[in-house]
Amino acid sequence: MVKPDLKVRIGALELKNPVTMASGTFGSSGEEYKGLIDINRLGAIVTKSITLKAREGNPPPRLVETSSGMLNSIGIQNDGVDSFIKDKLPFLEKLRTAVIVSIAGHCVEDYVRLAAKLDKVKRVDAIEINISCPNVRGGLEFSKEPDSAAGVVEAVRKSTRKPVITKLSPNVKDISEIALAAQKAGTDAVSLVNTFTGMAIDIDSRMPVLGNVVGGLSGPAIKPIALRMVWETSKKVKVPIIGIGGIMDYKDALEFIIAGASAVQVGTANFVNPSAAIEIIDGIEKYMRGKKIKKIKELTGCLKT
Amino acid sequence: MVKPDLKVRIGALELKNPVTMASGTFGSSGEEYKGLIDINRLGAIVTKSITLKAREGNPPPRLVETSSGMLNSIGIQNDGVDSFIKDKLPFLEKLRTAVIVSIAGHCVEDYVRLAAKLDKVKRVDAIEINISCPNVRGGLEFSKEPDSAAGVVEAVRKSTRKPVITKLSPNVKDISEIALAAQKAGTDAVSLVNTFTGMAIDIDSRMPVLGNVVGGLSGPAIKPIALRMVWETSKKVKVPIIGIGGIMDYKDALEFIIAGASAVQVGTANFVNPSAAIEIIDGIEKYMRGKKIKKIKELTGCLKT
Amino acid sequence: MKQAKGKILSNEEAKPGYYLMAVKCPPVARAAKPGQFLTVRCGNATEPLLRRPFGFHRINGDAFYILYKVLGKGTKALSSMKAGGAIDILGPLGNGFPDPKGKKDIVIVAGGIGVAPLAALAEKLSKDGKKDISVIIGARDGKSLLCREHFEGLGIKTMVATDDGSCGKKCFATDVLEELIAVRRPFIPVIYACGPGPMIKAVAHVAKKRGLEAYGSFEERIACGVGACLGCAIKTRSGYKLVCKDGPVFSLKEMIW
Amino acid sequence: MKQAKGKILSNEEAKPGYYLMAVKCPPVARAAKPGQFLTVRCGNATEPLLRRPFGFHRINGDAFYILYKVLGKGTKALSSMKAGGAIDILGPLGNGFPDPKGKKDIVIVAGGIGVAPLAALAEKLSKDGKKDISVIIGARDGKSLLCREHFEGLGIKTMVATDDGSCGKKCFATDVLEELIAVRRPFIPVIYACGPGPMIKAVAHVAKKRGLEAYGSFEERIACGVGACLGCAIKTRSGYKLVCKDGPVFSLKEMIW
Ligand SMILES: Cc1cc2nc3c(=O)[nH]c(=O)nc-3n(C[C@H](O)[C@H](O)[C@H](O)COP(=O)(O)OP(=O)(O)OC[C@H]3O[C@@H](n4cnc5c(N)ncnc54)[C@H](O)[C@@H]3O)c2cc1C
Ligand SMILES: Cc1cc2nc3c(=O)[nH]c(=O)nc-3n(C[C@H](O)[C@H](O)[C@H](O)COP(=O)(O)OP(=O)(O)OC[C@H]3O[C@@H](n4cnc5c(N)ncnc54)[C@H](O)[C@@H]3O)c2cc1C
Ligand SMILES: Cc1cc2nc3c(=O)[nH]c(=O)nc-3n(C[C@H](O)[C@H](O)[C@H](O)COP(=O)(O)O)c2cc1C
Ligand SMILES: Cc1cc2nc3c(=O)[nH]c(=O)nc-3n(C[C@H](O)[C@H](O)[C@H](O)COP(=O)(O)O)c2cc1C
Ligand code: FES
Numbered sequence A, B: 001m002v003k004p005d006l007k008v009r010i011g012a013l014e015l016k017n018p019v020t021m022a023s024g025t026f027g028s029s030g031e032e033y034k035g036l037i038d039i040n041r042l043g044a045i046v047t048k049s050i051t052l053k054a055r056e057g058n059p060p061p062r063l064v065e066t067s068s069g070m071l072n073s074i075g076i077q078n079d080g081v082d083s084f085i086k087d088k089l090p091f092l093e094k095l096r097t098a099v100i101v102s103i104a105g106h107c108v109e110d111y112v113r114l115a116a117k118l119d120k121v122k123r124v125d126a127i128e129i130n131i132s133c134p135n136v137r138g139g140l141e142f143s144k145e146p147d148s149a150a151g152v153v154e155a156v157r158k159s160t161r162k163p164v165i166t167k168l169s170p171n172v173k174d175i176s177e178i179a180l181a182a183q184k185a186g187t188d189a190v191s192l193v194n195t196f197t198g199m200a201i202d203i204d205s206r207m208p209v210l211g212n213v214v215g216g217l218s219g220p221a222i223k224p225i226a227l228r229m230v231w232e233t234s235k236k237v238k239v240p241i242i243g244i245g246g247i248m249d250y251k252d253a254l255e256f257i258i259a260g261a262s263a264v265q266v267g268t269a270n271f272v273n274p275s276a277a278i279e280i281i282d283g284i285e286k287y288m289r290g291k292k293i294k295k296i297k298e299l300t301g302c303l304k305t
Numbered sequence C, D: 001m002k003q004a005k006g007k008i009l010s011n012e013e014a015k016p017g018y019y020l021m022a023v024k025c026p027p028v029a030r031a032a033k034p035g036q037f038l039t040v041r042c043g044n045a046t047e048p049l050l051r052r053p054f055g056f057h058r059i060n061g062d063a064f065y066i067l068y069k070v071l072g073k074g075t076k077a078l079s080s081m082k083a084g085g086a087i088d089i090l091g092p093l094g095n096g097f098p099d100p101k102g103k104k105d106i107v108i109v110a111g112g113i114g115v116a117p118l119a120a121l122a123e124k125l126s127k128d129g130k131k132d133i134s135v136i137i138g139a140r141d142g143k144s145l146l147c148r149e150h151f152e153g154l155g156i157k158t159m160v161a162t163d164d165g166s167c168g169k170k171c172f173a174t175d176v177l178e179e180l181i182a183v184r185r186p187f188i189p190v191i192y193a194c195g196p197g198p199m200i201k202a203v204a205h206v207a208k209k210r211g212l213e214a215y216g217s218f219e220e221r222i223a224c225g226v227g228a229c230l231g232c233a234i235k236t237r238s239g240y241k242l243v244c245k246d247g248p249v250f251s252l253k254e255m256i257w
């Protein structure tokens, strides 16, 4: 049988396969993983969210493990967009995979200026709007209401010709509503989900374990909820969906694709097993061969209910 | 040191300790666990949600295990309130623990009639309003908006003199908003959380694993989110909070209490280890002795942030 | 029904992919009947979370055996447990195989790992000397054929059917059943079956055609195991029944396919 | 830095609650320097989820040792792994202990399990014969005292302090340090420390008072281990640094208490 076709489209952007790295879990350029995996095999990488000015991030501890999951409260530590362009681009230039840059801000104006700056950078293939980070005041709020979400998307849409992906928060009543609003506002795709706001308490000190009190829950624990959200959203929107949440192996990835995702992002799994994403690509290809599926597109949204 | 005082108050109702059994996880009367544990040691039991008319429930499979959690789509299978009163009361009469009866309906009128019928039953110590079951159409919707939630609570409040506990859904943007509305509407306490709507897919058949497509996620996987919701709600409402979500041992229970819960409900843990609730009671008492805490009330909401 | 700590007496691979575990646990073993089941906790992490259900494969005195197929994480964890260790047991659960009453002739039809609980049944029935028992075992191939020696050791005539003919006849267990019933007349046996859905369905079909009394042991996902969660519902002519409480053994007449 | 399958050569309890594991893993062992660390996957379930970090306790050729304290689920799972089995290793990670350069005198201060990475350091430093090395080990009691024989085997003078005086002096390791510095003049050693926070803080205090060069190995919760998640931030005079990438060894002057 001929090699299965894993190519997928996210708006104008074509990825060699649907497996990409989730923002904040693969470094600010992926350079940290250089020696560990062949980054060029990935469909794309999404870089750590950047802001206009540098952010030092939240006080430690920033991590705590929970049952089949983890809480993080990094707080979008980053050196700001200008240093990103200066320091990270040289490495990104060398990669032969799509580069999606994640941006975060406190107000619409922040997003606009970030998008405008990145619009001029050739190596940036697409922009992911992080309006859903539970670890910074402001950020999360945008994705809580259809209007505020649409506001950011519309403004960013106007300030760049690059494909725009809107990343949604699961901490809402109906995520498909927000996705629909983002679509109306002109996003080329939606990615879901970001982390669930959670917390952990040390019963001896009677204090929160995280320096920031609350953090974002990620990992296998959230997969069933994230998968349901992708499925619900896929019934409402036409734009491509990038599925995220607890994807650890090719089976998890396929569940998201069958539920309606065109591509997936691998996050926490990178910490557990740096080779996870590569193994997922191989696993999907093997599955397609076994089932004689020629194009991955045939699988997207093929769930029989 | 004298025996620590574990007594807690839920409105007019006093419980001998804060450890209670969650609706749907301890049978429709607890009789199934008769031979296994000493039910009379529990603070209370919450019976399986009952409806006006019998419901046969959802098609199988109704269960699937997920990472540190499980999905269920029982669909409130029950024989209806009249059979409940006829068949289950004899056993409940014999118990020396508080009996909280959970009710579910499709419209406000259902809840009103259920509450009115139960109001006449002496053995019923309190009523828990389940407006948050993801497995029946209608049910979940009430807890999605402050107004609809308040509507049910108000109506039930008018139809019974028994303590009323409102059980909230976590599938919302801001659960403390709903809790506040329920408080305004006259609920004596709020219990949170019910299950998170989730799903699982069989990648070979490309069909949902559950007969009902989606189900409710419970177990340790959801604990960090449930704990955060209890903490957020405790900052907003004055009525007692009953913490629920992935409580497997006394440490988990104490995290909820420190976050602001006056009592807790043990659900999925009953399946994993039928003795869990009893071990939790013993564990809390041991912790209090070790820390020289006289009254459990001192612990509720003592989180230092 | 009790939750008790059992002591693992042995835990060895019986056939590739199949393990036999002996557990000493008086309160459970003493009360167990063939066809009933137990649940075990496969480790004490939250993963795997739920207890796993297994039939009583052999029951003797203070101890019992389970025969299990290594499928996923739970059975994998179970297979790595060492003799001498402790294990958390809940049981006996559900109802056993109903007594054949006066009936003299018994046919036991086992498919794959479905043979596990039927071994205990055969052992019990063969004790009262008056029964005429035939066992039909179906398996993928000779390598995965289970318990033949056990039945023959009980002096029970045992017929084998394998998918690839590598052992016994190359056909389905139910083909052997049809034949057996066809040749022996008058022959009005009680049939007990456990195995894959399609096999039990075929047995039900044969039983219906011949008007024979037949029982099968069924599976559903189990959470509580005691009838409390209503999670193991299975469709029957009289509505949903619970595999863990009303079953796992049901009269085949009752079932809907 | 590589992710590689290692082979467990041995895994035994060194002292009650402490295990010593030898792993053959050429790509990691060959590149490892004292003070660096590795992460291991404690099983392949999703629980425990994250890899667990451990320092290189001894490095020789294709193999290395880790010495670990059984604390929670990860180390518990690790302690049950058998020799001959495979284990998923990621390393070497972080930076090792900086070279003392020209300095001749070395003092190593270890508290509890903190002795683990310092053993590798002592072994390396003692190889170049020109160093004068003193080791101070602090422990709860004699039973939980680790590695004394190891250091003495290297011909290093080893002083012991225990909380209960059941072995060596009844005081803190840092009291021994103060004394040592007080009696030996002129004495301008480089100090390397690893242990509980309060101990390292006390070492930093002594070093500051005497104007001595001192390094400590620090801990934070680790997720990626490679500097990608920014989860292991620790406060220093020059802002947040990453324990996994900038550390785990830091100059004590740099730290904020
Ligand atoms: C009443 C009853 C008696 C059984 N007796 C035996 C026996 O004697 N020997 C034997 O080998 N097997 C028996 N089984 C099946 C056995 O319980 C499953 O194979 C086992 O639970 C699989 O667990 P796992 O973690 O290895 O597989 P998983 O990875 O959890 O799942 C593999 C498959 O096993 C099934 N399964 C998983 N969890 C459960 C559960 N809690 N309840 C039921 N099925 C489940 C599902 O179909 C799942 O797809 C019995 C099942 C039931 C309901
Ligand atoms: C750079 C570094 C080197 C280390 N070297 C050693 C060593 O040589 N020998 C040794 O015994 N221990 C060492 N540790 C500590 C060791 O990693 C923890 O004791 C271990 O991870 C506990 O895991 P657990 O599952 O048994 O405990 P858990 O039940 O997970 O947690 C128990 C406690 O261990 C700590 N811990 C848990 N997970 C992590 C993690 N991912 N990273 C850091 N701390 C964690 C937390 O404080 C937690 O409260 C080192 C830690 C770091 C950061
Ligand atoms: C340590 C950490 C840092 C993260 N940082 C970001 C971030 O900067 N921007 C963002 O959009 N998402 C961030 N995320 C969320 C992930 O991109 C992803 O949405 C989430 O972890 C769920 O996927 P997973 O379960 O596969 O990890 C972060 C997640 C983790 C664990
Ligand atoms: C099998 C099952 C059935 C349930 N049925 C009900 C129900 O009838 N009414 C209700 O209010 N909650 C029901 N729940 C939700 C639980 O009461 C509880 O809110 C939820 O499981 C979270 O707690 P846990 O993580 O401790 O299980 C059910 C949960 C499970 C697992
Ligand atoms: S498994 Fe809970 S009712 Fe059968």
Ligand code: FES
Pocket: D221, D222, D223, D224, D225, D226, D227, D228, D229, D230, D231, D232, D233, D242, D243, D244, D245
């Ligand atoms: S653990 Fe990820 S940056 Fe250090």
